[in-house]
Amino acid sequence: MGEEEQPLLPGLPDDIALDCIAKIPQRFCPFLRPVCRRWRDLLTSSSFRRHRERIGTAEDLIFLVQALVDAGGFLSSSATGDSKGQNKPSSVDLRPPVYALSMYSTSDGSWHRLSSPEPVPMFAQCTVVDEKLVLIGGWNPTTLDPVADVRILDLTTGEWRKGAPMSTARSFFACARVGGRIYVAGGHDGMKNALRTAEMYDLAADVWEEIPAMADERDECRGVAVGEILGGERIPDGDAGEVRYGGRVLRPSEWAVGEGRGGMV
Numbered sequence: 001m002g003e004e005e006q007p008l009l010p011g012l013p014d015d016i017a018l019d020c021i022a023k024i025p026q027r028f029c030p031f032l033r034p035v036c037r038r039w040r041d042l043l044t045s046s047s048f049r050r051h052r053e054r055i056g057t058a059e060d061l062i063f064l065v066q067a068l069v070d071a072g073g074f075l076s077s078s079a080t081g082d083s084k085g086q087n088k089p090s091s092v093d094l095r096p097p098v099y100a101l102s103m104y105s106t107s108d109g110s111w112h113r114l115s116s117p118e119p120v121p122m123f124a125q126c127t128v129v130d131e132k133l134v135l136i137g138g139w140n141p142t143t144l145d146p147v148a149d150v151r152i153l154d155l156t157t158g159e160w161r162k163g164a165p166m167s168t169a170r171s172f173f174a175c176a177r178v179g180g181r182i183y184v185a186g187g188h189d190g191m192k193n194a195l196r197t198a199e200m201y202d203l204a205a206d207v208w209e210e211i212p213a214m215a216d217e218r219d220e221c222r223g224v225a226v227g228e229i230l231g232g233e234r235i236p237d238g239d240a241g242e243v244r245y246g247g248r249v250l251r252p253s254e255w256a257v258g259e260g261r262g263g264m265v
Helices: 012-023 026-035 037-043 046-055
Strands: 063-065 099-105 112-116 125-129 132-136 150-154 160-163 172-178 183-185 198-202 208-209 224-226 229-233 247-250 255-258
Touching: 012 037, 012 046, 026 037, 026 099, 063 125, 125 172, 125 183, 132 183, 172 224
Parallel strands: none
Antiparallel strands: 063 099, 099 112, 125 132, 132 150, 150 160, 172 183, 183 198, 198 208, 224 229, 229 247, 247 255
């Protein structure tokens, strides 16, 4: 009997075996694909994702970039992975902390860390488009310079690849997804100047496109998408450290001031 004719799970009809496999949490799927060619093809298929949705086993996942903290509450150093101050509590460790990607499953309330082949940039932004986790910008953990890098994790296959870089290296910027596109705006450049530029990333085409700049420079801003509108906040004003808050929304072709409680859109 050829491999394609083998049952999914010996001793079970394929329909029951499919339901059993569909109940396995997403975080274990990368370890199941090497079992055999049939499992690999099943787990990477769109029909398998639709089946999980149909029987109610699809998971809602939340991803974030965060500094690693050990059980003692110390930040982990990027140089050795040791905790700051843990070995020498009286010393000052100026090495930047290690950043990593974390995943939260709303299905069972569990947190899990995702592995990455390269160090995760400090303060990077992330979002998900079509089963792809996209990691954007942030600081180089060694030079502390902003980067334009884009890294993409295929949540179905567990494979990483590089995407087209942003036209501008930036950190502390607003980021949100609208449909199959990702919008970024504002942030810091290499001289820590606030930016007003914005751009859009088409994941399918792997292409960035400049979009209209905002009227104001914005740093340490936030982005949130509602329908086809991207909103943000925080506008630098005057001397360093002084800011005023306000909302501005991006519709398909232009930015406009948005009304919102406390200045947020």
